[in-house]
Amino acid sequence: MSTEVYDCIVIGAGIQGSCTAYHLAKNKQKTLLLEQFLLPHSRGSSHGQTRIIRKAYEEDFYTQMMQESYELWAQLEREAGVQLYRRTGLLVMGPENRKGFSQLKATMEKNKIPVEFLEKKEFNQHIPNVNLTDGNGALVDTTAGVLYADRSLRAVQGLYQTNGGVIKDGEKVIDIKPGDVVTVTTGSGLYKGRSLVITAGPWANKLMTCAGLQLPLKVVKINVCYWEEKIPGTYSVDHQFPCFIQMEPKEGEYDIYGLPSNEYPGLMKVTPDHHFILDCHPTYSNIIIGAGFSGHGFKFSPVVGKVLSQLAMGQIPSHDLSPFSIHRFQSNARSSL
Numbered sequence: 001m002s003t004e005v006y007d008c009i010v011i012g013a014g015i016q017g018s019c020t021a022y023h024l025a026k027n028k029q030k031t032l033l034l035e036q037f038l039l040p041h042s043r044g045s046s047h048g049q050t051r052i053i054r055k056a057y058e059e060d061f062y063t064q065m066m067q068e069s070y071e072l073w074a075q076l077e078r079e080a081g082v083q084l085y086r087r088t089g090l091l092v093m094g095p096e097n098r099k100g101f102s103q104l105k106a107t108m109e110k111n112k113i114p115v116e117f118l119e120k121k122e123f124n125q126h127i128p129n130v131n132l133t134d135g136n137g138a139l140v141d142t143t144a145g146v147l148y149a150d151r152s153l154r155a156v157q158g159l160y161q162t163n164g165g166v167i168k169d170g171e172k173v174i175d176i177k178p179g180d181v182v183t184v185t186t187g188s189g190l191y192k193g194r195s196l197v198i199t200a201g202p203w204a205n206k207l208m209t210c211a212g213l214q215l216p217l218k219v220v221k222i223n224v225c226y227w228e229e230k231i232p233g234t235y236s237v238d239h240q241f242p243c244f245i246q247m248e249p250k251e252g253e254y255d256i257y258g259l260p261s262n263e264y265p266g267l268m269k270v271t272p273d274h275h276f277i278l279d280c281h282p283t284y285s286n287i288i289i290g291a292g293f294s295g296h297g298f299k300f301s302p303v304v305g306k307v308l309s310q311l312a313m314g315q316i317p318s319h320d321l322s323p324f325s326i327h328r329f330q331s332n333a334r335s336s337l
């Protein structure tokens with residue numbers, strides 16, 4: 001048994017846990033990052049070639065968090081000396097008479113996000129090979145693009161270690177004992193931390209059972225297409241073909257996401273309102289939970305990591321976390337400790 005007491009233990013070396021650990025280490029916190037599988041692995045949600053990054057959201061709070069996230073991604077690129085982001089633009093198409101698309105337009109305008117609005121008659125000049133369905137509007141979020149997912153994960157974990165952080169992989173957490181000092185048991189050891197951050201992705205609820213909490217997370221399917229060019233050059237990023245989102249292809253249907261690659265990342269769990277959970281455990285304020293990152297959490301990870309690290313250090317988070325509170329599910333989130 002290790003007698004060392006860490007300032008913080010982070011469970012889960014996906015992108016959210018790795019970013020949290022990175023911010024903690026940068027803040028001189030003695031941090032341990034525990035991962036059940038040997039790294040790198042492709043069994044969670046953070047692996048693969050690419051993820052969309054964008055500011056185009058219906059909700060103000062996501063657009064505002066993304067303003068900082070872009071800055072933090074640029075900082076990570078500078079610190080690691082590697083390119084993590086590529087600008088492609090993002091084409092958003094959606095039914096003009098429904099709430100989602102008009103709300104997104106309003107949020108973009110309110111937050112002064114650089115956008116090009118495309119009229120139906122000029123659409124094909126800008127985006128050849130794509131048809132804009134009748135009744136749909138279109139806009140391009142010009143600063144959107146792709147993040148190189150595997151490379152980002154490697155870069156963040158590398159920077160975390162450069163800042164003195166410790167990673168132990170191949171160590172599955174099997175028990176958590178809350179207290180002023182939290183005790184975490186893995187298959188091969190026992191660790192103590194003054195605070196604990198749980199960022200276990202699709203395994204969140206399995207682990208949360210040890211901490212006496214069940215969150216209303218459910219598995220969903222999302223529609224993602226990764227295109228390959230049939231005719232060289234037609235859909236290439238080099239030829240300014242953007243990522244795209246088709247909002248609500250039919251009433252009540254899920255949005256379709258398109259991006260340039262040919263791989264499919266793994267699992268996804270969502271909360272009932274599809275927003276994240278970024279909060280302290282209702283009973284133990286030194287146990288912090290980051291969960292429910294759905295199909296869109298990767299782009300936020302530097303800012304998610306920052307706010308989770310602030311909660312773990314007992315600081316006031318630099319973003320309003322009320323949309324992400326556990327208490328919004330009070331009747332569903334069962335705490336039994």
Ligand SMILES: Cc1cc2nc3c(=O)[nH]c(=O)nc-3n(C[C@H](O)[C@H](O)[C@H](O)COP(=O)(O)OP(=O)(O)OC[C@H]3O[C@@H](n4cnc5c(N)ncnc54)[C@H](O)[C@@H]3O)c2cc1C
Nearest residue numbers: 012014015016036044045046052173201293295297298299
């Ligand atoms: C198909 C698909 C497409 C997506 N597209 C986009 C996109 O375009 N843009 C975007 O921003 N986001 C996108 N996302 C979402 C994004 O990829 C996820 O939100 C993000 O990767 C979640 O990261 P995570 O760290 O929470 O989870 P994970 O990556 O799953 O990490 C959790 C980690 O915890 C570890 N763990 C679990 N239990 C234990 C335990 N008991 N002990 C030790 N370790 C444990 C796991 O092994 C895993 O490594 C997409 C997701 C999917 C599935």
